[in-house]
Amino acid sequence: MIWAIIIALISAPFVWWLLILTKYKSLSKVPGPKPSPIIGNSLDIGQTPQDLLNSIVKWAKEFGTVYKVFIGNDVRVLISNPEITESVLSSNVHITKSNAYDLLKPWLGIGLLISTGKKWKSRRKLITPTFHFKILDQFLDVFNSCGNILVQRLAKEVGKNSVDVYPFINLCSLDIICETSMGVKIKAQQGNNTEYVEAVRSFLDIFIHRTFSVWKKIDALFRFSGMHKAYKQLLTILHQFTINIIVTSREKKSQKKTENITPDDGIKRKVALLEMLLESEENKMLSNEDIREEIDTFVFEGHDTTTSGIAFAILSLAENPEVQEKLYEEVVSVIDDIENITMQHLQEMKYLEMVLKEAQRLYPSVPVIERRLEVDCNIGGYDFPKDTFLSLFIYGMHHNEKYFPDPEKFDPYRYLPENQAQRHNYAYVPFSAGPRNCIGQKFAMLEMKTIIAKIVKNFKVLPVPDYKPDLGIAAILKSYNGVCVRLQHRQ
Ligand code: HEM
DSSP: OOHHHHHHHHHOOOOHHHHHHHHGHHHHHHHOOOOOOBBBBTTTSSSSHHHHHHHHHHHHHHHOOOEEEEEEEEEEEEEOHHHHHHHHHHOOOOOOOOOOGGGGGGHSSSTTOOOOOHHHHHHHHGGGGGGHHHHHHHHHHHHHHHHHHHHHHHHHTTOOOOOOHHHHHHHEEEHHHHHHSSSSSOOOGOOHHHHHHHHHHHHHHHHHHHHOTTTTSSHHHHTSSSSSSHHHHHHHHHHHHHHHHHHHHHHHHHHHHHHHOOOOOSSSSOOOHHHHHHHHHHHOOHHHHHHHHHHHHHHHHHHHHHHHHHHHHHHHHHHHHHHHHHHHHHHHHSSOOOOOHHHHHHHHOHHHHHHHHHHHHSSEEEEEEEEEEESSSEEEEEOOOOEEHHHHEHHHHHOTTTTTTSSSSGGGGSHHHHHHTOOOOOGGTOOOOOSSSSSTTHHHHHHHHHHHHHHHHHHEEEEOOTOOOOEEEEEEEEEEOOEEEEEEOOO
């Protein structure tokens, strides 16, 4: 009897492995690194965000634009081919996210980024009008005031041999997203609200730590980790901060109703995304918790992405002085008062738009997005079984010479209409595309343009000799040795 149990225990992992191979048999012709029994490719993929990026770039070179990796009992198919990317992103069926997003749930709940099915559809419909052009227009005041503070802070770094601009931009983006989404000035750049600011940072650090840990990613085991208690406290700080603001906004709103004050009282007033959601709630009865999920999702999706976008654009300008000079000329010729950039200025600056697009190609803020297939299906000639994870490898596609000749060259003219027409529409998708594209795309472009125009007008940005960013995938694209440049005052 004992022997039977021992044999069963020893053979169980192998039987399990055979079951996985059988389940994904239809993918046997898809190339990929050879998996070891039971652990698959888990060890090959590495232990850090940098290892992850390096491995999947290396395999894309070796195996092409469609390849598979085995991790645990999941199979991920990495896709950096525009045709299949289009089939997935343009579909109304393949809208369910993979398990890679699960570790964000404790903070974000099932907000717009993570939800699926009916919940996602109804929330997307509800939230879309909050990003209306008229609302974005009034956010320019926020982009300007926070950007002006950033310039003052960077001015103190002029003349240093190396400045890591990332943390400066990060606090500016956090100020912007909190004021535009919740209507509160957290003044992170001035050193205020440190508890909330630290909680955001620490949660994201632990999120990445858990993503790369074999056991801490499992909730039942993470409870026994030394960081669990602190983690719970962070979540309380994060949730309480947003809930307090929602409750206060609701109170103010009902007060206004009883006092019969119409919002349109002739005074130009900024309306935060939260207030827009509270308006819609009259029809849909969203609870405080429902609104919290969405606001926290904006804070998460809306600040590290833009930080990464602005920081790498600045690095690209430092490395490409002729592009920077051309952009400087555009900025001085279009903008009369750099402290008050208007929507019209931003719309006129076509070269700035192309520079930002090129920076998002070389350094896409979101390098990979993932879906879980809920049904067996054939996409692009491949039979994918239910539960396959599709990893759309945006970074890989943007660096492929088949779609972008001389891919490491920073060339803003790739976005001239005649050059764009030469490419597949889905070869360039930094904001994703289709029904689940980035709802904050216009917001992000306006914010990034405003901040970059201010930096370029005030400073000459120079490269740091021998510096190269140490890139890794930590949900967003991040550099693990900072994003370093030198700054000089412009006369
Ligand atoms: C450079 C800046 C940004 C980039 C590159 C970016 C990119 C993306 C991408 C690739 C997705 C799809 C994610 C996926 O399918 O897993 C996405 C979704 C999303 N983004 Fe952004 N984003 C940026 C800024 C923003 C901002 C500023 C906001 C909000 C203010 C925002 C809010 C969202 C939301 C809510 C979703 C989920 C949409 C849905 O699933 O319906 N993003 N973003």
